[in-house]
Amino acid sequence: MASSILRCHAMPYSILFVEDDAELAELIASFLARHDLNVQIEARGDTALAAIAAAQPDLVLLDIMLPGKDGLSICRELRPVFDGPIVLLTSLDSDINQIMGLELGANDYILKTTPPSVLLARLRNHLRHARGSTASTPAPSGSPGHRRLGFGQLLIDPLSRDVRLDGHSIVLSTSEFDLLLQLAQHAGSPLSRETLLQATRGVGYDGLDRSIDVAISRLRKKLGDNPDEPFRIKTVRNKGYLFVPSSW
Structure with missing residues (x-):
């Protein structure tokens, strides 16, 4: 195949x-x-x-x-x-x-x-x-939403939708990339499940949907985070998820 x-x-x-x-x-x-x-x-x-x-x-x-x-x-x-x-x-x-x-x-x-x-x-x-x-029609490469994001060994390119960690390409699904990009664009600020669902899937949070939690778990695994004590994408009680810019 x-x-x-x-x-x-x-x-x-x-x-x-x-x-x-x-x-x-x-x-x-x-x-x-x-x-x-x-x-x-x-x-x-x-x-x-x-x-x-x-x-x-x-x-x-x-x-x-x-x-x-x-x-x-x-x-x-x-x-x-x-x-x-x-x-x-x-x-x-x-x-x-x-x-x-x-x-x-x-x-x-x-x-x-x-x-x-x-x-x-x-x-x-x-x-x-x-x-x-x-x-969608790409915005100019210099626009804020399309600039490469770099955090230590992590590089995210919104235009090519490429993610590299320590020089190695990380294979992400479309939904996983969209979720990571949202988190990285708001590095240092926790984002709620409702905010992440709306931004990545265009739907509201009904209080039961666990798809964001599952996707975060997949991202942590692919990005070398600690599943028991995450230090790169942290869970912030009653607030959501936090991308830690200094942890890469």
């Missing part, structure tokens, strides 16, 4: 839906198609990665229980080479599976019992955010 999967950004949005229940897949695909989303269905887990590479979708909608290879394994293998949203759509109402899915790089975890209109709204939100973060 190629080392990277590139996605085209021509309208309308395209979705590859990995689902082995043919009737359910057709029902959801037909509903989404009526709302201007192009949906391609792939029925097996062991052929999903090849199908994604060929289709270059804007978003991958992924069941967990699949023949050939399960959705969590697909998510783990896909995340390093696919920068678009990965949404798990499953009948498994399990906190453990939700945490695992988000840890492996999924952007969202949605139950199949969710009303179609809510599913549509959540998919559109992920698609808008992904396209906005990768296809």
